[in-house]
Amino acid sequence: MSQLAFWRSGSTRVLPGFGLSMGISVLFISLVLLLPITGLFGQLSELSLAEYFAIITEGRVVASYMVTIGAAAVAALVNAVFGLLLAWVLVRYEFPGKRLLDALMDLPFALPTAVAGITLATLYAGNGWVGNIIEPMGLQVAYTWVGIALAMAFTSIPFVVRTVQPVLEDLPAEVDEAAMSLGATDGVAFRRVIMPHLWPALVTGTGLAFVRSLGEFGAIIFIAGNMPYETEITALMIFVKLQEYDYAGASAIASVVLFVSLALLLAINIWQGRFVRRLHGGKG
């Protein structure tokens, strides 16, 4: 019964008053989120503006942005396609092992990313199971940026699947049947009926996957090869600065990643808000 009450909207709330719950929320956010970020900016204040820009525009660091953003973009796009497909399969079909596949989807979250990286490198290196098949075909994955994108795709696929899945579950198969009975072809039904509902979730999921990939370190470092200017990711640049006891330099590069991520998340949120309003005829 209490569960029912919990879900009921309106004036009844099972959690104690606004003041207390909001207070605890703010305290929690401050402790785990705002305080560390404040610390980051505290470190930054040791730098002059000129020093700051010198650090974040240094050639090797800029090359690492290119590698990171490029690979993250590829990983996010690949995940958008295959994540949508996976969510579709998981929601629309019944097949043996479905629950297992569903549970497996969370594996990248549960697995320590370093383990994922080592496993991927083992598989895709020249003497690995996959590597010794594809490398003779001239396709090198491990120790190239393709490997970086692969590691990113692995760690971020749940974001797409888990954001699209619930939306798809709310969209019964009867919807496409109705569209088809009104004369829509498969393609039209998908484009005009299904996709408009999925877009916001798909874009959010892809965006989250992209942002997650920007910050990934553990999984990538073992498969990247880490060659200067070619396969060095930005997170490694931060790690390097830390090894040099250069906290300010590390914070400077970290702040770039932070700003880019925040800007992207904000953009996605704003876009999604607009999209939903348009979907509901400007009233939502």
Next chain:
Amino acid sequence: MTLSSAFRTGLRRSLLAVAVGTVVSGMTFSSAAVAQERELLNSSYDIARELFAAINPEFQAWWEEEHGEEIAISQSHGGSSAQARAIMQGLRADVVTFNQVTDVQALADAGLVAEDWQDAFENNASPYYSTTAFLVRKGNPKGIESWDDLVKEDVQMVFPNPKTSGNGRYTYLAAWGFAENEFDGDEEKIQDFMRTFLRNVAVFDTGGRGATTSFIERGIGDVLISFESEVNNIRSEYGSDDYEVIVPPVSILAEFPVAVVGENAERNGNSDLAQSYLEYLYSEDAQRQLAGFNYRVHNDTVVEEFADQFPDTELFEVENVFGSWEEAMENHFEGGALLDQLQRR
């Protein structure tokens, strides 16, 4: 709860447990603390786990015999820069046994270790030492004997990134020291040599163990460069038939510095224990164990016993070629310094 959802929750839980376990074990505290026992915390570098696991019980037995007191020793292992940072941020280690002079110096600069720490124990406070050596594949197909063989066009090397690993820094400095000698200090030729040297690196792992994995498990490169102790250990672990150890005729002296973290030891009431723990590393018994782990040692008796194991080689000190560690760091490894310039495209 249905069976499948129970399975799912169970699966998630166990995966979570694996995740948490791995994170925690990243920095292991193998503590066996019994109430009232004094406990010494030794903060050490990553690959010294087995070494101190062998030495600690011996010291405990020795201390009990001498003082009639049972003590516990805890170990903390990690990259030695990360360990130094942890101590600066409050890890209450009594002693440090590192593989980087610069990391102990960082603690001294932060006021946690006595400024004259290098004089506190014999041999620059380095109870054992090593050098940089090569591990090549069976039969040494590329004929690698010394540093100039590494700049040949068809040679591919694996060693950890000098930017993130002290081990990698030694390799870089050793190659530079060789070139300095070879080209009689001609800066331009040295830099050309180093540029080619760095270009022949196949993979830059962040640490020594990662480089080992790349070389052994992934089969990358013709030669792995690491501490002599480490390449010998790797060879005995992965098969002495498949790999050969080459100690180049000229190489760098790698010190393994130790120090008492004064303030912590005092606060923990462990000052005497910390001091004699580090002194114990110079004892014949400990030196024999160290030699068993392929480290070079100072004790004459032990040196003679293990003479076959350590080929004669000319070792130069960082101070002789680069002035001091401080200068080496500043001129070579800091952002925008020589290493960055040599790798610039």
